[in-house]
Amino acid sequence: MSAGCPPQSPAVAKTEVAVDGPCPMLAATFAYWDNILGPRVRHIWAPKEQGPDASLLLCDGEVTFLANHTLNGEILRSAESGAVDVKFFVLAEKGVLIVSLIFDGELKGDKNTCALSIILPQAELGFYLPLHNVCVERLKHIIRKARICMQKGYNIISVLTSEIIPIMELLSSMKTHSVPEEVDIKDTVLNDDDIGDSCHEDFLKKAISSHLQTCGCSMVVGSNPEKVNKMVLTLCLFLTPTERKCSRLCQAQSSSCRYDSGLFVQGLLKDATGSFVLPYRQVLYAPYPTTHIDVDINTVKQMPPCHEHTYHQRRYQQAELSALWRAASEDLLGPDNLTLAHDSFTPDLNIFQDVMHKDTLVRSFIDEVFLLKPGLQLRTVYLSHFLLLLHRKALTLLRYIEDETQKGKKPFRSLRNLKTDLDLTVEGDLNIVMALAEKLRAGLHSFVFGKSFYTSVQERDLLTNF
Amino acid sequence: MIGSPDVVAFTKEDDFGEIYPDPCVLPDEFSVPLFSHAANPWTKTTYAKFSKDFILISEFSEQVGPQPLLTIPDDSKVCGTFDLNYFSLRIMSVDYQASFVGHPPGSSYPKLNFVEDSKVVLGDSKEGAFAYVHHLTLYDLEARGFVRPFCMAYISADERKIMQQFQRLSFEFSKASECLKSGNRKAFANELLKKLKDLEYTRSVLHKETELQKINNGCYSTQAIEKANELANVEKSMYEHRDLLRQITSYPSRKRKDPECVVFEPEKPTDTRDVDLALTSISSDLEVRAAEEAERKPTYTPQLIKAKSAKCFDKRLKTLEELCESTFYHHTMDQLKFIEKSFRGDLCYIYTSQIDRALVRQQKMTSFLFEEEEDIWQDMGPMKQFDTACPPMASQPPSVSDVSAEPMSLDSYSSCVDTIQIKMEPDFTEGPPESSPSEFTQETSEEAADTETKGSFSSDHSIEPISPGNLHMQYQNTVVGTSAEDCTTIADSAFLDPCVADSSDALYESHSVERGTDGVVNTFPLLENDMAMNAAVVYQTGSIVQVDTACCMGQEGFISDEPSAKPPQDGCGDTVVKQEPLPLLQRDLALQGDYVLGEPALESPAAAALSLPELQPHTLSEEIARISVEDASDTTSYMSTSTSSDRAPSPFCHGNPVTLKQKKRAGQSALRFIRQYPFAQQAIFCLLSGRTLVVLGVDEGTVRKLVNALSIFVPNLGRYGETVQPWLSTPFQLTDLQRWKLIGLQRMASPMGSSILNSLSRYSRYLGILDTDNKTMRCPPYKGTVLGHMADHRTQIKRGSTYFLHVQSTLTQLAAKAFLFTFCHHLHLPLEAEDEECVVTRRTSFLHHLGFTDEESKMVLFLGELIKQHYIQGPSKGTSQSVLRFNYTTSYLYKI
Structure with missing residues (x-):
């Protein structure tokens, strides 16, 4: 691919990123539509260490060509201000796939259409999706x-770099440590001869229940990588194959074992002192609430449900953006810098709490699955029954609410009836099914529980400020 | 006094109080919305101007630029006010394929570049439209550079849907694209051939004219030179076209760049005689059709080509249909229609059904119970025959290999069955069973019924076969009652002499045994007893149970003199595979016969000697009789009881598999049923515990509706709903109870009607009878919570499809418990020095531990029995149960 590429003139600024292990990303680019010259690439990020196949490398010229392609046709763009549109290309002729985020920005005093893109080999389609x-x-x-930053006239490349590099690292780590699409039950706690053999019974039940209540999002923390990964794989049994490919085992040998926002299950190792620093911002930025499972001390903590999580997330994001807006200079910019946040906002650092609601679904499943003989496919089949039950219950719940509210046109006011009719009177069961339904219909929690929650929050804020 | 309303009036914005934005406050366009509770999760976007997803085919025309060509569905209402021209411009404004076509540097001939398709997902957030766009290039001899860029776009208002289904969309559109391109290559090659013939003809004409000019005017005359140049141009053109033809024929051997491209056609060797056919690189099916079409076409007459072709804008560009062989074109359209259909609707339901299907595939052991058979052929769409990447799977019976890892031993199995069984192997045929054959007259049927009543029940093991010609009947009792004394093994594989039967439509019956309250096993003539007990129709009894419409649970009442209900372990507790058996097809062939009742292996003298009933005469279980008859007898019986009015064997489409859609529709009737009939739980209990339910009534419509409603609760419904007989107007026989688990029965005032009622009363102790005319139900009582959740008449569920989903969830749960019970190995293996009674007790306590009442345990036991049978016999055996089980329990009469 790189043969015979003419150098760009003028040369495009480039940042080479050193990434541990093979990085599937070929490049990331920032391009904009110049009102005189048309599409132009402003910056390229490329990994320093490439994969084993050097022929996959793209020269800057090709990267620029592709980046320009992402802006072609955007002269017709008529999006609302602030909207970010996503484009996704699979260009078999070039053997690449490109993800582009198109947005408006102010450069040199002019409104421009910009594109932030990442380029991967086409062969990585299944990995990337x-x-x-x-x-x-x-x-x-x-x-x-x-x-x-563009509005303020600050350097935006450093801001973009602060996320491009972590994404490169994320993709690199996923290449080596992602959970396989199919998890063998033999690698999990569910293969034990008896319940409690390798994992305390109550702890296991609580972990799986909370994991399901938080939409299948969990971080497993511990000192022993094998123990951590066994729990990671166990939790992954309750995910779909696609979600599993979006989960990661802990990296025993790597020093850069860090939390990544947005993964479903991830294993994390404690440091030599036996401690683990919880990345508050990243955890809050995850699309779903998270369960924190410590396999060393057998504790399970969970974040509040989706609607509360979304509220906290948005508040934090607002505070962060406000802080940036009010920043007097570029020096004060930082991903975790909230010192300039609005005075009234105090992040609630106590986001992980004990699992309050017990359920019957997981408890009975765990009790029963260990009655079947291990080492065969029986437990796998029984697990599939359990998952099918959960999915069907979630779909039934969705349809129930859909019928009651005429597809969201009316507020939902019959939660009690729902619980009785669908046999979800146990709070933990309802949470599990609601969490699954949330994944199917984003925003369901906010629709069902949002109003009362926001009212209570507003009342609390009012009383606090009184 | 000034109040706040007065003050508010002064706070209004006016010319004096212009509000300036606080520069420290983040403007909205840079912020994120904080409150999302008002957002409607069902609304994708408020901007979409089209009502539902559709497919758009657009072209970048060299004459008019990007233009929409057609939409699927071809309905203007679908697109609404959505601007197709604008969107075509947007999606076609970039040549994503970036291919080079034309004269490459250093080449004297135009070169065709076989470019790979490009796939792009893009959106227009303002228009609320998002699209998967599949770019492809077709060849046209008349077009600039011989190429015509097209794209096929799947347009939806749901951005998430496009990305989540990207791989499927890409796969399906690639198939459509490959089909279209194959047809186009063929059309292009045909066009080249015609052009070559024209050129050949033109050359020959020019050649003659040149020779003529030379002769008339000499070699160097102006006319001769002009003609010579013209000839040279034609010859050059011929070279070019031949080269193009060569290129298009070399298409198959090119190297594909796209690793995920769909292979559409197996290639054929080149035939030098007929280039047209040689270019046909199509699959066999299409190839034949295309060849036939080619044969039908008249022979082409070459035409003279004028020296100067028409100007670019004068010529008419070919339509998409003209660019492609019609067979291929129509297949492409079919494929696109299939795509539109399969991706139609809410993503939530598409995604859930995909998960659902993947999980059900893992449950081959239990999916037959309540899941409709997957129609993979339908899933694969019209291009299935070309799709080498997806070999058909559903046509083969599901294997159970993934459940079993160890061979099942005969010993482990033989001690599991504890009742008399008269094995019936119905005639398993593909497709739905035929009902009411014309060769059987009503007289035959009545005669059969009459003969039935005259059956002899005195002999210990007398069974009268229905069809002496091919009946072979076995007793198989490979265990065991409830106590050590009366639990022994019987396995009698003796075939009855056909001569024993006195007529071809003779009745078969079995005797049974009954243990009195003192524990002594007594034989009794089962059906005579029945007749005696049920001679007075139950409906006329005075001791009916009045059921409160508000709740029909917990009613007490006794109306018949049948033995009291027994705990489930007595009846059918031994229905379990103790070890993980191998599937039938994978087991040792030598062992297969051992597991399949009725197979020759059971006839071995050793086996017979070990389990002759004479040696163990007191081993018959007192509560359950299982009657089996051979397949032919079953067929005879079945046929003889049907009339022409019963041609539809199930509430579902005759001859078609039962679909999820039909079941969802039945959900509406089921919801109405549970609201109208307070004894709905009892009716469902009958079906789930294996007791045949008869819906009796005068009005066919009412009965059929009720049968339809109840059919969603029938375990092992069958691919075609074979276990349901929606409308029967003739008396039924015992064998019918084996085949049908839900029967709609006509009540009529005629001799035939009395005959029907006679048969009903005769077998009423084995049935649940729902009388739609009198609104009564006669069946055993049900106590428990499982069905309470499933069939609560106070439910607030509004729609039938939602109710069906709720039922489906509950039945999934029930099937899971049955699986657990069946394969819980320690539950069924006797420990050291433990007798069978202990095992039975263990099973009972296990089911109680799972939270089931005695009645619910019966349901689990029945489902477990079906799982075991399905596992042992394999799915190919159809839906009929080889064992008919009777459970003597008290029946009650419920009234609204």
Whole structure:
């Protein structure tokens, strides 16, 4: 691919990123539509260490050609201000796939259409697609910040770099440590002869229940990588194959074992002192609430349900963007810098709480699955029954609410009836089914529980400020 | 006094109080919305100007630029006010394929570049439209550079849908694209051939004219030179076209760049005689059709080509249909229609059904119970025959290999069955069973019924075969009652002499045994007893149970003199595979016969000697009789009881598999049923515990509706709903109870009607009878919570499809428990020095531990029995149960 590429003139600024291990990303680019010259590439990020196949490398000329392609046709763009549109290309002729986020920005005093893109080999399509939402959501937020920087006339490349590099690292780590699409039950706690053999019974039940209540999002923390990974794989049994490909085992040998926002399950190792620093911002920026499972001390903590999580997330994002807007200079910019946040906002650092609601679904499943003989396919089949039951219950719940509210046209006021009719009177069961339904219909929690929650929050704020 | 309303009036914005934005406050366009509770999760976007997803085919015309060509569905209402021209411009404004076509540097001939398709997902957030766009290039001899860029776009208001289904969309559109391109290559090659023939003809004409000019005017005359130049141009053109032809024929051997491209056609060797056919690189099916079409076409007459062709804008560009062989074109359209259909609707339901299907595939052991058979052929769409990447799977019976890892031993199985069984192997045929054959007259049917009543029940093991010609009947009792004394093994594989039967439509019956309250096993003439007990029709009894419409649970009442209900372990507790058996097809062939009742292996003298009933005469279980008859007898019986009015064997489309859609529609009737009939739980209990339910009534419509409603609760419904007989107007026989688990029965005032009622009363102790005319239900009582959740008449569920989903969830749960019970190995294996009674007790307590009442345990036991049978016999055996089980329990009469 790189043969015979003419050098770009004028040369495009480039940042070479050193990434541990093979990085599937070929390049990332920032391009904009110049009102005189047309599409122009402003910056390229490329990994320093490439994969084993050097022929896959793209020269700057090709990267520029592709980046320009992402802006072609955008002269017709008529999006609302602030909107970020996503384009996705699979160009078999070039053997690449490109993800582009198109947005408006102010450069040199003019309104321009800009594109932040990442380029991968086409062969990585299957690898990339499950991670698409993770990458896009993270890039969208950095674009929000970049737009403010553009408005203020600050250097946006450093802002973009602060997210491009972590995404490169994420893709690299997923290449080596992602959970396989199919998990063998033999590698999990569910293969034990008896319940409690390798994992305490109550702890296991609580972990799986909370994991399901938080939409299948969990971080497993511990000192022993085998123990951590066994729990990671166990939790992954309760995910779909696509979600599994969006989960990661802990990296025993790597020093850069860090939390990545947006993954479903991830294993994390404690440091030599036995401690683990919880990345508050990243955890809050995850699309779903998270369960924190410590396999060393057998504790399970969970974040509040989706609607509360979304509220906290948005508040934090607003505070961060406000801080950036009010920043007097570029020096004060930083991803975790909230010192300039609005005075009234105090982040609630106590986001992980004990699992309050017990359920019957998981408890009975765990009790029963260990009655079947291990080492065969029986437990796998029984697990599939359990998952099918959960999915069908979630779909039934969705349809119930849909019928009651005429597809959201009316507020939902019959939660009690729903619980009785669908046999979800146990709070933990309802949480599990609601969490699954939330994944199917984003915003369901806010629709069902949002109003009362926001009312209570507003009342609390009012009383606090009184 | 000034109040706040007075003050508010002064706070209004006016010319004096212009509000300036606070520069420290983040403007909205840079912010994120904080409150999302008002957002409607069902609304994708408020901007979409079209009502539902559609497919758009657009072209970048060299004359008018991007233009929409057609939409699927071809309905202007679908697109609404959505601007197709604008969107075509947007999606076609970039040449994503970036291919080079024309004269490459250093080449004297035009070169065709076989470019790979490009796939792009893009959106227009303002228009609320998002699209998967599949770009492809077709060849046209008349077009600039011989190429015509096209794209096929799937347009939806749901951005998430496009990305989540990207791989499927890409796969399906690639198939459509490959089909279209194949047809186009063929059309292009045909066009080249015609052009070559024209050129050949033109050359020959020019050649003659040149020779003529030379002769008339000499070699160097102006006319001769002009003609010579013209000839040279034609010859050059011929070279070019031959080269193009060579290129288009070399298409198959090119190297594909797209690793995920769909292979559409197996290639054929080149035939030098007929280039047209040689270019036909199509699959066999299409090839034949295309060849036939080619044969039908008249022979082409070459035409003279004028020296100067028409100007670019004068010529008419070919339509998409003209660019492609019609067979291929229509296949492409079919494929696009299939895509539109399969991606239609809410993503939530598409995604859930995909998950659902993937999970059900893992449950081959239990999916037959309540899941409709997957129609993979339908899933694969019209291009299935070309799709080498997806070999058909559903046509083969599901294997159970993934459940079993160890061979099942005969010992482990033989001690599991504890009742008399008269094995019936119905005639398993493909498709739905035929009902009411014309060769059987009503007289035959009545005669059969009459003969039935005259059956002899005195002999210990007398069974009268229905069809002596091919009946072979076995007793198989490979265990065991409830106590050590009366639990032994019987396995009698003796075939009855056909001569024993006195007529071809003779009745078969079995005797049974009954243990009295003192534990002594007594034989009794089962059906005579029945007749005696049920001679007075139950409906006329005075001791009916009045059921409160508000709740029909917990009613007490006794109306018949049948033995009291027994705990489930007595009846059918031994219905379990103790070890994980191998599937039938994978087991040792030598062992297969051992597991399949009625197979020759059971006839071995050793086996017979070990389990002759004479040696163990007191081993018959007192509560359950299982009657089996051979397949032919079953067929005879079945046929003889049907009339022409019963031609539809099920509430579902005759001859078509039962679909999820039909079941969802039945959900509406089911919801109405549970609201109208307070004894709905009892009716469902009958079906789930294996007791045949008869819906009796005068009005065919009412009965059929009720049968339709109840059919969603029938376990092992069958691919075609074979276990349901929606409308029967003749008396039924015992064998019918084996085949049908839900029967709609006509009540009529005629001799035939009395005959029907006679048969009904005769077998009423084995049935649940729902009388739609009198609104009564006669069946055993049900106590428990499982069905309470599933069939609560106070439910607030509004729609039938939602109710069906709720039922489906509950039945999934029930099937899971039955699986657990069946394969819980320690549950069924006797421990050291433990007798069978202990095992039975363990099973009972296990089911109680799972939270089931005695009645609910019966349901689990029945489902477990079906799982075991399905596992052992394999799915190819159809839906009929080889064992008919009777459970003597008290029946009650419920009234509204």
